[in-house]
Amino acid sequence: MTIAEKILAKASGKETVSPGEIVMAQVDVAMSHENADVVLRSFRDIGVREVWDSTKIVILFDHRIPAESEKTAITHKRLREFVREQGIKYFYDLKEGICHQILPEFGHCRPGEVLVGTDSHTTTHGAFGTFATGIGATEMAGVWATGELWLRVPESIKIRVSGSFRDYVSAKDLILSIIGHLGADGANYQAVEFHGETIRSLSIASRMVLSNLSMEMGAKVAFVMPDEKTVSYVKGTTDKIFEVIQPDENAQYVHELDIDVTDLESQIACPHSVDNVKNVRDVEGIKIHQALIGSCTNGRLEDLATAAQILEGNRVHPDVRLLIIPASKRIYLEAIKKGYIETFVKAGGIILNPGCGPCLGAHQGLLAPEEVCVATTNRNFKGRMGSPESFIYLASPATVAFSAIRGEIATPKAP
Amino acid sequence: MNEVMKGRVYKFGDNINTDVIYPGKYLSITTDREEMAKHCFETVYPEFLEKANKGDIIVAGKNFGCGSSREQAATCLKYFGISAIVAESFARIFYRNAINLGLPVIVAPNVSKKIRDNDTIEIDLQSGIIRNMKNNETITATPLPQFILRIISDGGLIPYLKKKLGIEE
DSSP states (O other), X not given: OOHHHHHHHXXXXXXXXXXXXXXXXXXXXXXXXXXHHHHHHHHHHHTOSSOSOXXXXXXXXXXXXXXXXXXXXXXXXXXXXHHHHHTOSEEEOTTSBOXXXXXXXXXXXXXXXXXXXXXXXXXXXXXXXXXXXXXXXXXHHHHHHHSEEEEEOOOEEEEEEESOOOTTOOHXXXXXXXXHHHOTTTTTTOXXXXXXXXXXXXXXXXXXXXXXXXXXXXXXXXXXXXXXXXXXXXXXXXXXXXXXXXXXXXXXXXEEEEEEOTTOOOEEXXXXXXXXXXXGGGGTTOXXXXXXXXXXXXXXXXXXXXXXXXHTTOOOOTTOEEEEOOSBHHHHHHHHHTTHHHHHHXXXXXXXXXXXXXXXXXXXXXXXXXXXXXXXXXXXXXXTTBOTTOEEEXXXXXXXXXXXXXXXXXXXXXX | OOSEEEEEEEEOOSOOBHHHHSOGGGTTOOSOHHHHHTTTTTTXXXXXXXXXXXXXXXXXXXXXXXXXOOTHHHHHHHHHTOOEEEESOBOHHHHHHHHHTTOOEEEOTTXXXXXXXXXXXXXXXXXXXXXXXXXXXXXXXXXXXXXHHHHHHHTSHHHHHHHHHTOOO
């Protein structure tokens, strides 16, 4: 069996499962952000008084923080009351950061478990060998009530990666190139497994980039094979016992792909779809108005380190607004200690509070018609970050930082 | 729920994402479903709110509902009065959300080539047969698994769970 099949068999109390089968899986972690308010409405409609397990539900605020509207302020208030009412053990108010960084930091991502979240980028946690997937609000209400969820056992795709990255080329470029190759629905309903020497050499943060963006090719889950790096990270965050699950040698895959990154160049997803991927070299020179470094994809310490190294001693182009959003409070503090934040501010960058920022178009840096933004985020859909007449390009932290200095899309190069 | 449904077709292309269906700036609307319905497709296809009617069936290409997990994307269409969505394929979270809300979603290969905007179609959810009333042509959709059909016929996941958990209305 593949890793997805093995975890779902375990979670549904079966010896074996096969693709296409629908199973009732026991959920280990159930995460919601502000949309817990949508879940709550459905939970009240079901009519159950108490949640199934107040220690397995995680609620936090990251999408619209601090509240951008009175409506959101009411949502936050109602959810704080609900958390108290139900004794929800793991609640992270708006000072902590983005859900997909908070979950691992606080020990909620463990290999071999089933983690569901009312957020599509919940696939991020496959980086820890967790069966982690996004679900809707009403079915989360069902999880709150019963602790279980129906899941179709997915077919699996195996991606083996070899070779070393060139300077300034990173996991973001690799996954953009894969999405460009497979398409926006290239892994729809499927489980992705990342294997190979290059993947093993990646940091935890870089692995999370792969699992996070796999959602943009429709993946249900996206696993990085757990290894000693995974176990050591997870043990540093939790005392809970977990079981590392690996795929069998004879597991069946619907598709196998071998990738060598040796010649991979910096990649960029052009408007208005994530699979419209080109070499940065092919779109160089496009004037930009906003540059954004952050999000659940690329707001981690190594991303800020790369950006700081490029921005050190340089100035952001006068026509560009550079927004920087550390993914969590812990990352923010580390970035202060290491001097990155000072570098950003001196270079002319604007630091926003840890959270989703303008990525989903709610607030904090929206775009006017005809404006161009180059961002380390994960979606460039028409109108996502403001005007439907604006343009979003998605790239690595190195490309975004380098472009912010130049005032136009540019391939990062050593000075 | 009626297992045979009939309606006028409102057509879309491939990869219609949930940001387009329900813009992020309205995500602060969390409980008022009638209010959500006022913003379907508002930013990118504002004509939808003028031209679409209650009871219409959306017919689309591949990967309908890709992107964010926002349930508002399915809720707004249901409360607008869309009676069903037929597409060549759906993104998985949108597909689940629609079923959980009792909004029928039907997968039919090549449907966007065979059905035109403004045609009237009839769908039999049990057999998966779609009939184009304009030329009487039929298309066979992938039938819904019995488990999913049961959730839809109960009116969505909440009534289904109430029944399962023995909670009185």
